Amino acid sequence: MKKRPSILDRLHALPKRKIAKWAAVGYVAVVIGGAFLGAEIALRSKTRWVKGTFVPVGRRGNSVFLPASPETLSRGVIGMVPIKPNRGHALLGEAKVVGTLVRREILRERGRIPDGSVAWASTFVYNGTPSQLGVEFENTSVATDVGNMPAWFIPQLHGAAASERGDAIAIVIHGHGGQRAQALRMLPTLMDSGVASLFVTFRNAYGAPRIGKGYLTLGDQEADDVLHALDWAKERGFKRAILYGFSMGGNIALCAAQRQDRWPLPVTGVILDCPALEWRDVMYSQGERYGLPRFLAGPVARLTELIVTRRSGQNFDTVDQLAAAPKFTLPMLLFHGTRDRTIPVRQSDRLAELRPDLVEYHRVEGAKHIRCWNISPKQYDEALLRFIEKVLPGVKRD
Structure with missing residues (x-):
């Protein structure tokens, strides 16, 4: 009986030109498919539910x-x-x-x-509103040029009369596809510190107004919504503020921090938790995360950038916070986990290296993306309290 040739035998029998042709077609298909998928995620990602x-x-x-x-x-x-x-x-x-x-x-x-x-x-601990912690809050909204952005306001001295409240507020900014509830883990410490909190949303995030085609701008235009949140704070009588950004919210905070000419009140510091500092590198690392070898991850990332720019007009240089590092003037508290597979920890390593004069860096071993608090809540909270006391001297602890 004649033995049937194996698959390897058949492959060896194919002409080398044909193999090269199909390999090239496969390579191009993976690059194009990966880039279009990556662009769609970058431009539109949002979710109704907190991950759990x-x-x-x-x-x-x-x-x-x-x-x-x-x-x-x-x-x-x-x-x-x-x-x-x-x-x-x-x-x-x-x-x-x-x-x-x-x-x-x-x-x-x-x-x-x-x-x-x-x-x-x-691991996000909470999935509701501040009432889940037994905290009274105000459902409010921040008026912007493109609509009203939902927000939660938690007073500075819980239960105190308005005349007894201090003059400082933290603007808390969630990330790409994120929810305000993801930052509720830090609310008790913010309240202990004596600052008020405004947990904000931004255009095209879940629950916020859809603008145009619903595209995110990775920190650029969203920073305008944070500047309007500072307007909101000024109208409520606050005299100074800090910005507290998670993931893409960190990029938004740094974009807003560079627009000092538009601050309605002084911003005295920035807190960053696993911030997205350079989006080209994020796209490259996401390709590697999902198993693409380097010779594919690089072209997919570059084509993703081109597609995003073509569809939305996004300027990646505008949201490159590592390139902007020499311009920073505000003290920063920076957390990043070594097991972060969403935003590479190397980005925060680089920012800390570029600006040791401004950055207090906590590199948390074993922490995943925006899960630094979970690994050691006590150390995280203590660092948060110390930083707030440093950049907002005279704040009355609750």
Whole structure:
């Protein structure tokens, strides 16, 4: 019986020109397909939900037992919110694997999370509004040239009379495709510091007005919405402010920080958590993250930039904060995790290297993207308090 040729034998039998032709076609297809997908994500990404996972909860005393998943196994603190009809919230400590389950101790609890309930578990800890922390707040909006941007306002001295409130406010800016709830982990410390907080949104983010084709500008035009948030703060009687940006929100904060001629009140410092500082490098690293070899990741990133620029007019030089580093004048508090696969930690390494005179850098070992607080909440909060006291001297601690 004649042996059938194997696939390798057939490949060896193909003419080399034909192989090269199909390899070239495959290469071009991957580059074009990857670039168009990357451009769509860069221009439009937004989500209605805070990232997390729904899990059944087993409870024994102060311990909860959860099925193993990337979220429940994550290093550091996570949060858990039971779905209706149960109400409550729990802050859970470090994970310990027990057989096929993950055990975490309850560090803090509001309400009651019963045994047998189903809950949302997440490294973002909270998925609601400040009321999830028992904090009273005001649903408000920031008037801009392109519409009203939803915001949460938390007074400076909680429950104090207006005449007793201080003069400082933190403008808190979420990231690309993010939600205001992702920064609620830091709200207790902001309140302890004595500053008021305004958690803002920006054009074309979830819940905010859609402008034109709904394209994001990676920090440039969104910075105008933050400048209007400073107008809002001035109208409320605040005299000085700090900017607090997460991921792309960090780029927005730095764009706004460079437009001093448009500040309605002084900005005295910037806090950055895993900031996107150079978008070309982000696009390249995302290609590598999803398995593209270097000879493909580079062309995909360059073509993505061209497509984004063609579709939206985006100028990548305008949002290149590493190139702009020599122009910075404000002190900065910078956090970045070494396991960040969204924004490479090398970007923050470089910013700290370029401006050691301005940047207080906390490089958090093992932290994923905007999860630095989870690894060591106490150290993060202490650094936050020290920085606020430094750049806003005289702020009255609550």
